[in-house]
Amino acid sequence: LSLYSSPARETKYVEDPQTQLEEGVSRLRHVMEPYTAWCQQMLRLTFEARASLSSALCSDFFSEGCEFLQNPPAGFYPRLGVIGFAGIVGLFLARGSKIKKLVYPASLMGIGASMYYPQQAVAIAKVAGTQVYDWSLQGYIAVESLWKDN
Numbered sequence: 001l002s003l004y005s006s007p008a009r010e011t012k013y014v015e016d017p018q019t020q021l022e023e024g025v026s027r028l029r030h031v032m033e034p035y036t037a038w039c040q041q042m043l044r045l046t047f048e049a050r051a052s053l054s055s056a057l058c059s060d061f062f063s064e065g066c067e068f069l070q071n072p073p074a075g076f077y078p079r080l081g082v083i084g085f086a087g088i089v090g091l092f093l094a095r096g097s098k099i100k101k102l103v104y105p106a107s108l109m110g111i112g113a114s115m116y117y118p119q120q121a122v123a124i125a126k127v128a129g130t131q132v133y134d135w136s137l138q139g140y141i142a143v144e145s146l147w148k149d150n
Helices: 020-060 063-070 076-093 098-116 118-149
Strands: none
Touching: 076 098, 098 118
16 A cells, blocks of 8 residues: 555646747648649659759760779879869968959969879960950950040
8 A cells, every 4th residue: 555645637738829920830831831742842853853864964974084083094193182282272371352262272273283284284374375365455455445435
């Protein structure tokens, strides 16, 4: 026998009344339910289409890149590491302005890449030089025409 008697429990669950905000959110959810279901279905179809398309594209377009990364030439990964490290150093040095954060890493990576791939760097420099010359000539002509108009 127990020394202590426990009173009979008669508990009743009482739910708190909903506030106006909760009622509004509930109504909004019920109104938006068909649209969210439609969006979820479209996302599912999009992901399925993307998966099938990417598998088809990877086999066609990126097979050469995959082969190159699986069987790289000798010294490729160390070169890639040096070029990437030059970009990180550029980010470290480019404290302050956003323009520096774009220019420093790109220029240091370009310098690193040009050390390892000089022939490609010369070809890119020739094309870039021609483009810069054309742009500067167009700018000069535009300024000259503005100057003569006044």
